[in-house]
Amino acid sequence: MKIAILTSGGDSAGMNAVVRSVVKTGILKGCEMWVVREGYEGLVRGNAEYKEATGWDTPPFPNNESSATTESTPTILNSLRFGDGHQLRDGTGDYTGGRTLKGRYIVRVGWDDVRGWFAQGGTLIGTARSKAFRTPEGRLSAAHNLIKEGIDALVVCGGDGSLTGADVFRAEWPKLVEELRSQSKITEAQAKAHAHLKIVGLVGSIDNDMAMTDMTIGAPTALHRICEAIDNINSTASSHSRAFVLEVMGRHCGWLALLAGVAGGADFIFIPERPPKGMPWEDEMCAAIQHHREIGKRKTIVIVAEGAIDIELKPIKAEYVKEVLSERLGLDTRVTTLGHTQRGGRPCAFDRILPTLQGVEAISALLESTPETPSYMIGMRENKITRIPLMEAVEMTRAVAQAVSDKDFEKAMSLRDPEFTETLEGFGAIATLVKEPSLPKEKRIRVAIMHMGAPAGGMNAATRAAVRYCLRKGHTPLAIQNSFRGLLDDNVVEPSWLGVDSWMARGGSELGTNRTLPSIDLGAVAAKFQEFNIQALMMIGGFEAFNALLILEAGRKHYPAFHIPMVHLPATISNNVPMTEHSLGSDTSLNALVDACDAIKQSASASRNRVFVVETQGGKCGYIATMGALATGACLVYTPEVGMSLDMLRRDVRFLKTRYGLDEKGKSEGRLVIRNEVASSVYTTEVITNMFKEEGGALFDARSASLGHTLQGGIPSPLDRVRAVRLSLKCMSFIERHHALLRLQPVKAKHATGESAAVITIQSSSIEWVPVQEMVQHTDMANRRGKVQWWSGAKNLVEALAGLPAFK
Numbered sequence: 066m067k068i069a070i071l072t073s074g075g076d077s078a079g080m081n082a083v084v085r086s087v088v089k090t091g092i093l094k095g096c097e098m099w100v101v102r103e104g105y106e107g108l109v110r111g112n113a114e115y116k117e118a119t120g121w122d123t124p125p126f127p128n129n130e131s132s133a134t135t136e137s138t139p140t141i142l143n144s145l146r147f148g149d150g151h152q153l154r155d156g157t158g159d160y161t162g163g164r165t166l167k168g169r170y171i172v173r174v175g176w177d178d179v180r181g182w183f184a185q186g187g188t189l190i191g192t193a194r195s196k197a198f199r200t201p202e203g204r205l206s207a208a209h210n211l212i213k214e215g216i217d218a219l220v221v222c223g224g225d226g227s228l229t230g231a232d233v234f235r236a237e238w239p240k241l242v243e244e245l246r247s248q249s250k251i252t253e254a255q256a257k258a259h260a261h262l263k264i265v266g267l268v269g270s271i272d273n274d275m276a277m278t279d280m281t282i283g284a285p286t287a288l289h290r291i292c293e294a295i296d297n298i299n300s301t302a303s304s305h306s307r308a309f310v311l312e313v314m315g316r317h318c319g320w321l322a323l324l325a326g327v328a329g330g331a332d333f334i335f336i337p338e339r340p341p342k343g344m345p346w347e348d349e350m351c352a353a354i355q356h357h358r359e360i361g362k363r364k365t366i367v368i369v370a371e372g373a374i375d376i377e378l379k380p381i382k383a384e385y386v387k388e389v390l391s392e393r394l395g396l397d398t399r400v401t402t403l404g405h406t407q408r409g410g411r412p413c414a415f416d417r418i419l420p421t422l423q424g425v426e427a428i429s430a431l432l433e434s435t436p437e438t439p440s441y442m443i444g445m446r447e448n449k450i451t452r453i454p455l456m457e458a459v460e461m462t463r464a465v466a467q468a469v470s471d472k473d474f475e476k477a478m479s480l481r482d483p484e485f486t487e488t489l490e491g492f493g494a495i496a497t498l499v500k501e502p503s504l505p506k507e508k509r510i511r512v513a514i515m516h517m518g519a520p521a522g523g524m525n526a527a528t529r530a531a532v533r534y535c536l537r538k539g540h541t542p543l544a545i546q547n548s549f550r551g552l553l554d555d556n557v558v559e560p561s562w563l564g565v566d567s568w569m570a571r572g573g574s575e576l577g578t579n580r581t582l583p584s585i586d587l588g589a590v591a592a593k594f595q596e597f598n599i600q601a602l603m604m605i606g607g608f609e610a611f612n613a614l615l616i617l618e619a620g621r622k623h624y625p626a627f628h629i630p631m632v633h634l635p636a637t638i639s640n641n642v643p644m645t646e647h648s649l650g651s652d653t654s655l656n657a658l659v660d661a662c663d664a665i666k667q668s669a670s671a672s673r674n675r676v677f678v679v680e681t682q683g684g685k686c687g688y689i690a691t692m693g694a695l696a697t698g699a700c701l702v703y704t705p706e707v708g709m710s711l712d713m714l715r716r717d718v719r720f721l722k723t724r725y726g727l728d729e730k731g732k733s734e735g736r737l738v739i740r741n742e743v744a745s746s747v748y749t750t751e752v753i754t755n756m757f758k759e760e761g762g763a764l765f766d767a768r769s770a771s772l773g774h775t776l777q778g779g780i781p782s783p784l785d786r787v788r789a790v791r792l793s794l795k796c797m798s799f800i801e802r803h804h805a806l807l808r809l810q811p812v813k814a815k816h817a818t819g820e821s822a823a824v825i826t827i828q829s830s831s832i833e834w835v836p837v838q839e840m841v842q843h844t845d846m847a848n849r850r851g852k853v854q855w856w857s858g859a860k861n862l863v864e865a866l867a868g869l870p871a872f873k
C-alpha cells in the first residue's frame with residue numbers, strides 16, 4: 066500500500082510524533098510512505114515536475130532504489146534512503162520552506178526522515194486551512210495528485226473540520242476518479258487501481274473537543290502550558306494578594322479550563338457546556354471569592370474558557386470578570402490571556418506516547434480496511450486505543466455545540482464523556498468553601514489520611530482534595546504525619562481548608578512519608594486508631610501502602626479498631642501496584658524522564674555519534690524504563706521483567722554498529738538506551754556502557770547517566786493532579802458507603818467485610834475497587850509487581866520503531 070499522511074487545521078503538539086509513528090509503522094508493514102506538506106493545500110497543489118521544481122533531470126535517489134544500502138542490510142533499514150531525495154529539512158531546520166522542496170508538496174519519505182521528531186512542537190510537515198479543498202475543483206485536483214503518485218490511502222491528523230474534509234473526500238472519491246478518467250487525466254488502469262480511497266483520521270486538537278475519545282493529540286501539552294502559567298502566577302498573586310483572571314482556549318469545549326481549574330487550584334471557572342446556574346452569576350462568584358478572602362486567602366484565580374457563556378448565551382469575557390472583581394470586591398485584578406503560548410512548546414510525555422500508539426493503530430486500520438468498512442477515527446478510552454467510525458464522532462462533536470446554542474446544557478454535558486462530568490463535580494467539591502457542612506452530625510466520619518513509601522507526584526493533590534471534601538461534608542480529616550511511625554508518636558493534625566490550599570502543585574509529600582509498616586507494632590497501631598477515634602483510613606502510596614493494607618485487613622481478626630473502611634490510593638513512580646494501570650506520580654515521572662532525556666539527547670547529538678545509556682529507577686518493575694523509552698524514542702530498553710543476556714547484548718551491539726554505519730556522514734545523531742536500575746545484576750549500566758564504547762570503535766562512543774531521584778519529579782504533572790483529585794474523591798465516597806453499612810451494626814460487634822479494605826484501580830476503561838485479599842492473587846509478591854502488566858508489549862514497539870527486529 067502507498068500511504069500518505071498530512072496534518073491539517075490548527076497545529077498541536079504531538080503531530081510530529083504521529084507522523085513519525087505512521088511513517089515508521091508503515092515501513093515496518095511493507096508500505097511505501099509519503100507525507101503531504103501544508104495539509105489539504107499541499108494535496109490540492111501536488112507536485113510540479115522534478116525538472117521544473119529543481120532543475121534536475123531525475124531525482125537523485127529514484128523511488129524504490131536505495132543508493133546507500135547494500136544487499137546484506139536488514140530489510141527495514143533498507144528503507145533509510147527511500148525518501149524521494151528531496152530533503153525534508155534544509156540547513157536552517159525549516160522543513161516547509163526548504164529550497165529543494167520547492168514545488169513539491171507530496172514527498173516520499175524514508176525511515177530516517179522522521180528521526181528526532183519527538184521533541185519538537187507543532188508540525189514539521191506544515192499545516193494550513195485550505196479554501197481550495199472545500200471546493201469540488203480543489204478536491205478533483207487533490208485526487209489527481211494522489212493518483213499520479215500512486216497513493217491509495219490517506220492518514221489525516223487534525224480537528225473535526227479536517228476529519229470532515231477527509232470523509233467528504235472519501236465519499237466523493239469514485240465520482241472524482243470517474244471525472245478524471247472522462248477528462249483523460251488518468252488512464253483506465255489508474256482508474257481501476259484507485260477505485261477506492263482508504264482514509265483514517267487521528268485527532269490533533271489542543272481543545273480536547275472531539276467526542277467519543279478521552280484525549281486528543283496536543284491537549285495534554287496545552288494543559289501543561291496552562292498549568293505552568295498558573296503555577297507562576299500563583300506566586301505573584303499570593304505575594305501581592307491579587308486576583309488573576311486567565312483566559313484559556315476552548316471555543317466550544319471547556320476541557321482545558323476545567324482541568325486547568327482543578328490542577329491549578331482555581332477559585333472559579335467558566336466553561337461553555339455548564340454556565341453558572343445562579344443568576345446573576347456575578348453574585349455567585351463574588352460570594353465564593355469573598356468568603357475565601359475572609360478566611361485569609363491571599364490569592365484568587367479565575368479561569369475563563371474562550372467560549373464561556375452565561376445561561377442566556379451571553380459571552381463571559383475575562384475583562385468583564387476583572388471589572389466585577391475590582392469593583393465589587395475591591396481586588397487588585399489582572400487579566401492574562403494565554404493565547405498561542407498554549408499551542409506551542411515541547412510535547413509532554415503523554416503527547417509522545419499517545420500519538421505513537423495511535424499511529425500504529427492507524428496503519429492497522431488502513432491495512433484492514435475494505436471498501437465496505439467506514440472511515441475510522443483513532444481514539445482513546447481511559448487506557449485503550451480505539452477505532453470509532455469517523456463521522457459518528459464528528460457528528461457527536463457538532464451535537465455538543467448545537468446543544469449549547471439551544472441552551473440545552475444538560476444535553477451538552479451528557480454528550481461529553483463521563484470523566485468530564487466527574488471532573489466538574491470534583492471541582493465543585495473542592496474549589497469553594499461552604500459556610501455549613503452538608504451532612505447531619507451522625508453521618509460524619511473521622512477520616513485518617515497518610516502517605517506511605519517514597520514520595521510521588523499527586524500525593525499532596527489527593528490529600529488536598531480529600532481534606533476539602535471532608536470539610537465540605539462535615540467529616541473530620543486527620544492528617545497522619547510521617548506514616549505509621551508518626552501515628553505511634555501522635556503526629557496527627559486536623560488540616561484546615563486554607564492550610565492545604567497550595568498543595569495542588571507541590572511535589573514530594575507534605576505529610577511526610579516512610580516505609581514503616583504497621584507490623585512494627587500492630588497492637589499499638591490499633592490502640593492509636595482507638596485513641597484518635599479513627600473511623601476510616603486512606604493510605605496514599607505505592608507497594609508499601611498495599612502491604613500495609615494487607616496487614617491491617619488481616620489484623621481485623623484480633624483488633625476491632627481495624628473494622629473500619631480502609632482504602633489504598635496507588636501513588637508511586639514505579640507504577641508497580643498490581644491491577645492498576647496508572648499510579649499517581651507515574652505521569653510526573655515520565656515527564657521528568659522525557660525532560661532529562663531530551664537534554665541528554667541534545668548533548669549526545671552535539672557530539673554526533675554518542676550512545677547514552679540512561680539508568681532509571683523503578684525497582685523490579687520496568688514501567689518507567691519502557692514507557693520512558695517509548696516517549697523519548699530510545700532505541701533499546703532493558704527491563705527486569707525480560708532481563709539481559711549476552712546474546713541480547715551481542716545483537717544490540719551488532720544493531721548499533723549497523724545503524725551508525727548507515728548514518729549519512731556528518732549527520733549521525735545521538736541515540737538513547739534506557740536501562741532499569743535492576744535489569745541485571747551482572748550487566749550493569751557501567752558494564753554495558755563500557756561494552757558499547759569498546760565495540761563502537763570509530764563508529765560511536767558511549768556515556769552513561771543515572772537519573773536517580775530526579776524521576777520523582779519536581780512539580781506534579783497536570784494529569785497526575787487531576788487524576789489525584791478524581792481518585793481521591795472516589796475514595797471518599799467509598800468510605801462513606803462502607804461507613805454507612807457499618808453504622809447499622811451494634812457498636813461492640815462491628816464487622817467490616819473484605820470488600821471494605823480495598824485498592825482503587827484504573828483498569829482499561831473503568832475504575833474498579835479490588836479487595837486487598839483479591840489483589841494478592843494477582844501479585845508477584847517476591848518481585849513487588851503485578852503478575853500481568855498491561856504495558857509489557859511496549860518494549861517490542863520501542864525496538865520495532867528503532868528497526869531492531871531485523872536483527873533477531
Ligand code: ATP
Pocket residue numbers: 073074075076105193194195196198199200223224225226227228229230231233269270
Ligand atoms: P481546529 O480544531 O484546529 O480548528 P480543524 O481541523 O477543525 O482544526 P478547520 O479549519 O475546520 O480546522 O479545517 C481544516 C481544513 O479542513 C479546512 O481548511 C478545509 O481545507 C478542510 N475542511 C474542513 N471542513 C471541510 C468540508 N466540509 N469539506 C471539505 N474540506 C473541509
